[in-house]
Amino acid sequence: MKRVAVFGLALEREIRLGSYVLYPVGKSIAWSGCATVGRRLLTHGFSGILRSRLVLEARGVDELYRERDAQYLRNCEQLLREIEGADAVVFFTYPFLHPEILAARRGSRKFIMGFVDDPHSTYVRGLPYVWAYDGAFYISPSYSADSSFDELLRRAGVRRRFWLPLVQPVPIPSLSYEDILKREAGVCYVGNPTFTKVERLARVKRALGDDFTVHGRWPFGGYAGFLRVLVGERGYYRRVHAIEPADKRELYLRTKIALNMHVSDVPSECGNMRTYEAASHGMLLLCDRGASNLQTQILRENEEAIYYDDIGDAIAKACKFLGDDERRAEIAYRGYLRAKEQYTFETVWQSLCSWIFAADAEAR
Incomplete structure (x- = not known):
């Protein structure tokens, strides 16, 4: 039985996947206070002295390591203690162990780096230290108009690469076509x-009115959209409420269409968490395009999902499918079946574990 320690993923307990066991580590690790202030305050500003920000970038990790920051070193030791019995360690989020620590303390364990917050963190967090790892996974098939993510990592010298769909450790509900067809929320x-x-969300709200709902953890108690007028931008004049997991699940199971958009303003990344949440709950995924249309590797266009070119196109397609329940349900149901077959947490992570240890067989 191979034990795989996972840092940064919301695992509540150990999960057994065939001949592998996933278990969470580093859940109690916290970053508080400021690192040595000195001239860093003058050169990097206040965000450049907060440990919670420094560990998110390779430069900050290097500074904390070289300056022998006490809290940083304590957290490294804590993580190293927690992974003592592991055969492999997966950094799902920021990889805060300095390469020199890895070189000195890795033992026979395999270390895998995750590229999750990309393309925005690719060059400031992942690529500078990926050489010290035994392999890397990425969640977005696309990177830019010039390169897929796999090609980017190949050019960077990463020999072992794996595409990991961003699925969560929650069960996919059992749904029939009729369950998907007979929904009330828009x-x-x-x-x-x-x-x-x-x-963009404000434009959709003006167009769809009560047929469109927004939830999330928005700043200023959910009133962040009201403050945009202070910087000369059009506002979103409705309070946005956070939603708990159980309520989100209930919302997804009664909603027809899931609007999705990624962080980049131009087609770049694809395959965020909402991509898989939408399909696995029987909603029609209405999603922006990634670079080179590589999002179609996840769900086929017009067969398992609908993709839009801009927010005006998204509004037009939302109106179209709100008025055609049968066509909407047909596409959503095919997307749901694809998710249930290929994008369960068990299927995805067992494949990752098999890939991690496949190097042992290759070496023999």
Whole structure:
């Protein structure tokens, strides 16, 4: 039985997947206070002295390591203690162990780096230290108009690469075509705001009215959209409420269409968590395009999902499928079947574990 320690993924307990056991580590690790202030405050500003920000970038990890920051070193030791019995360690989020620590303390364990918050963190977090790892996974098939993510990692010298669909450790409900057809709620969006996302969501709300609901952890008690006028931008004049997992699940099971949008303003990444949540709950996924249309590798266009070119196109397609329940349900049901077959947590992570240890067989 191979034991795989996972840092940064919301695992509540050990999960057995065939001949592998996943278990969470580092859940009690916290970053508080400021690192040595000195001239860093003058050169990097206040965000450049907070440990919680420094560990998110390779430069910050290097500074904390070289300056022998006490809290940083304590957290490294804590993680190293928690992974003592592991055969492999997967960094699902920020890889805060400095390469020099890995070199000195890795033992026979395999270390896998995850590229999750990309393309925005690719060059500031992942690529500078990926050489120290035994392999890397990425969640977005696409990176830019010039390169897929796999090609980017190949050019960076990463020999072992794996595409990991961003599925969550929750069961997929059992749904029939009739369950998907007979839904009452129109379109929903669940997610936190970025500056340009809010403007797009406001346009959808003006067009769809009560047929469109938004949930998420928005700043200022959910009133962040009201404050955009202070910087000369069009506002979103409705309070946005956070939603608990059980309530989100109930919302997804009664909603027809899931609007999805990624962080980048131009087609870049694809395959965020909402992509798989929508399909696995029987909603029609209405999603922006990734670079080179690589999102169609996840769900086939017009067969398992609908993709839009801009927010005006999204509104037009939402109206179209709100008025055609049968066509909407047909596409959503095929997307649901694809998710249930290929994108369960067990299927995806067992494949990752098999890939991690396949190197042993190759070496023999």
